[in-house]
Amino acid sequence: MTQRVRPVDALIVVDVQSAFVTGGGAVPDAERLVDRTADLIARARRAGSVVVHLQNDGPPGAEDEPHTPGWELHHPVRSGPTEKVIRKPHDDGFQDTELGAVLAGARVRAVAVCGVMSEMCVQATARTALERGYRVVVPYDAHATQDVPAAPGISGVVPAAMVSRVAAYALGSDAETTVPTAAVMFTAPGTS
Template sequence: MTDTALILVDIQKDYFDGGRWTLSKMDQAADNAATILDHARKTGDMIVHIRHEIPSDAAPFFRPGSEGAEIHPKVAPIDGEEVILKHKPNSFLNTRLHDTLASHGISNLVLVGAMSQMCIDATARAAADLGYKVTVVHDACAARDAEFDEVAVPAAIVHAAFMSGLSGTYATVTDCASHLEAK
């Protein structure tokens, strides 16, 4: 039995070109996530897909029942893989994620998905606080341009800032090739 789970966070259609909340390099991140997913399936790691819905008809993206809220086909779940619905950035908050992982004896988490500055950050920090050993595969995650105090921040800088904040304290942050070599 494995003690590792791959957590695919919010790899949903609205984040891709043509979606309601497009992220920079989402296709490349999803391709790397798909590679890691394929490897996890072959090695028998537990797989959990997190799907975010914002329960409001006025939501800018991930509206309940919308095509944009669907998991992208690149990483579509197959029979036997958990799919957990969430309504907040932290994948553990008011969901069954922690109980599901605990019931399977999971102690190590590998996180991929989106957005780096929101749901990946919130989920990684919560996981570490709950005692999980966390790995974030940074090139299987994507970010969006941001703005603060009239300063425009490109997605690449947003992504780097959040990965650097997670690295060491909350998670081991690695790239796809290095993660697969270490497995």
């Protein structure tokens, strides 16, 4: 049986957009990531938790350029009082967005963060959540990234799974990063 962690009252789904989880540009093992993030979303909704889908606005010509097929969110959104989409111009989902206000307005205390890319937008968003005093859970099997290319004379290719693990580990001991998706529990804000 999987050990459970204390419930969180919000889920932040980072950049699970078509460009990153389908086709030739998909992260390795994208199917697993999509399954895990879908499970988290479904369980958060059932519990009445806040669900925020972050959507990266890439620059012109990027695979996630706004209003292109790659920019579209992969998971369907049920917009309403506890679920919303927040577009973001930077790696950090809090920077120049309403994410902080949304979480504060709902009286959120603990967040689970999942999505792509582990060492960029997932880590930056989780780090700011920690700095703002939230309890942060980053399930190890619900975030992903690409392989890091070889650097001649320094290293070979660094596998994506290793990059993801190091990115989460770099958040330090204040983030809960050694739990699987199945261990994450949800609750409505104000009930824990």
